[in-house]
Amino acid sequence: MIALYFSGTGNTRYCLRKLVRRLDPSAPIVPLEDLAAAALLKKEKTVFLAYPTQFSNIPYFVRDFILRNGGSWAGKSVFLLNTMGAFSGDGTGVAARLLKKRGARILGGLFLKMPDSVADVKALKKSHERNEAIVRAAEKEIEATALSIKEGRYPQQGLGLWAHMAGLFGQRLWFLGRTRGYSDRLKVSSACEGCGLCVESCPTHNLSLVAGKAVPSGRCAMCYRCVVHCPQRAITILGKEVIDPIKIEDFLPKE
């Protein structure tokens, strides 16, 4: 088994790791931006693929990975894990349909509600306590799912017709433009001090330092990793100012 993921603020990585470690303590858990991901995919038969919902759709970065490695999915058994701030519809189903067309068998799908990662938009913002409770609830659901998978029962969330309708008409259709390709909406304000943390953290190499300032190149995956890591709060994507730059570590016990 291998586990592949895309994760901006860490929610998806955390959930996938927790689930997979209960099922197979030695399975490789690899981010899609890692060059090893495509090579591992070729070799393994069972794949756990995880990503956050973006506008009830899969992030373009994930779609891009699935399509670029189109020949590697035939004969694979794939389980889809999808984290979300509130509502995903068929966030698992979108990937399932893409993968089935390429010859994969879908084992199941799981939605996990986690803190909202859109750090520069007010909607869906919750208190720290509420977010902690959301993470604890997700942890419980992961434990229950691991037990059920061990008994051969895979959850089937987001894979049916009703979920397809809910995802499509509930949100995806109205926001299709946002996930059709990489985004050029990322902005860096004059507060940027050129520390380079965003450049290092970006999964798509969208940012580079030019004359001591971070400059985007229109290849943003909207993952919000740079937004939440910028010490100057200088980066925005969908909104105009950084309101709540949270990441999964904020809700875990301090080591």
Ligand SMILES: Cc1cc2nc3c(=O)[nH]c(=O)nc-3n(C[C@H](O)[C@H](O)[C@H](O)COP(=O)(O)O)c2cc1C
């Ligand atoms: C661009 C963008 C769009 C999003 N769209 C949705 C959405 O349609 N529904 C939802 O419930 N959450 C949505 N979210 C929230 C994330 O799916 C959620 O916070 C997820 O757990 C983030 O995972 P990560 O930390 O692994 O990146 C969106 C987040 C981003 C950045």
